[in-house]
Amino acid sequence: MIELKSVTKRFGGETAVDAISLTVNRGELCALVGTSGCGKSTTLRMINRLIEHDGGEIHIDGRPIREFDGRILRRRIGYAIQSTGLFPHWSVARNIGLVPRLLKWPAARVGERVEELMALLGLPVEQFADKYPSQLSGGQAQRVGVARALAADPDILLMDEPFGALDPITREGLQGELRDLQSRLQKTIVFVTHDMDEALALADRLVVMNAGRIVQQGRPLELLRAPADDFVASLLGGDDRGLKEAAITRVAERMQPLSLRLLPQARVHRDATLRQALAVMFREHADRLAVIDDEALPVGELSLRRIVGAGREGGSDT
């Protein structure tokens, strides 16, 4: 668990981070969003003590971070940065194995772990293990950077725009992996991104920063439905907010049980998002969809009225 209590950081006369308070529970993914220069990276760097905070308190698992030795603390915390910071004179495998080696794992275990991570991040060992960072594409280098952050299996991960240079397909794949990792292994993650869809899709807690302050924080749906001010509203997509909400709501949450009416031809999977359901309706010129499960068996139906929420009684929204 990470707790920040009115944490402040000044650089010279400028306040980069201004009395922010934030709690990220174990197993939670917290996404930091905000305009450039609002203090997101600075916040991450204070958590792993790359820079020291000037005011307030930061606790990790209940202990103030100043009680830890900085190096020991950082080996416990995975850190991935946008510009990757891979060592150009080391091979991919050696880069990934850095923290386990610092922790003095036996060589064989480091080797196994490196192969495991390369497989997880879609970097075939035979093809990439001996390459040097200069021989990688931007996206491949970012994956190596993420693998390096995960290498020692840290409980806490700090990720600063880790997927910025990835194509949408790889990016979605890795987002899935990250969510899986987090729910399966109860990682505590602080994640910085400029991609609002990514933030909304991944975050348990969404934190909007502006000029060093936290403007609003809460669950993504809360922020989408009740933005605190115009800044939050426009950052979250302005009028597009509705579609963003649809993009993080599952079909299963809105579908109705099968009725006696004839099932429509157009179909959508129960785990798809409402946004995808809308896209299917648009493409198929249909205002009703059959909802199917993994075996392609119909399990319900979904109407346009239900999607937009007009057909719900009492608004059972959470």
Added chain:
Amino acid sequence: MSMALLTRWSAPLVWLGLLLALAVGGEWLEPLLRWSEPEARRVLYPQADLLTLLLRHVQVVAIASGLAVVIGVGAAILVTRPGGRDFLPLVAQFASMGQTFPPVAVLALAVPVLGFGTWPIIVALLLYGLLPIVRNTLAGLEGLDPAIEEAARGMGMGGGQRLWQVELPLAAPIILAGIRTSVTVNIATAALGATVGASNLGAPIIAGIVNGNTAYILQGAVLIGLLALAVDSLFSRLLPARQ
């Protein structure tokens, strides 16, 4: 493989071969030297000496440059550590001063203190050779990509681990280039030592000037030139070919 090795090392080997051949087998060149100095009684600087002089020359440069590397690289590392930052301008200035101060003046000042012989020229070369080494080491260490520094610290590497595993290996090509400049310049400058009694390849040159014998001057100068070429091409092979 061995063929590739041979081509890789062929330039330094050729220069070294020429250098040694001239140092030991100079008499074959007598007709050529005679042509440059038809009047003189002898044109060959006493043979037994040339090889010894060459070795002395190498020795003086090696000692001075070795010291300059240890002091120069060491000082540059110290002033780029958190504790030594305050001394960075001082060290940079001292190194530039060392080079603006003419070696001849250093020699003149050092002789009364250290006496005639080899030590004054070692001191002069040491001072003269510090600048390129300090300057390049500073540039190499300061010029590292900040993202790499951040990652190294962020992964939990300590100061020593960062220095040995990241900073020095990445700065090595620039540092080596500085050492190369320093050593090649010092090979030429070392000849000055002959004026204060150091016996090295400067001796034939000084003897030539004193006796008006161009042949002597040629022998010293050519050997110094070949030595500089050989060492310089050795340096250019020293850097590993990395992708």
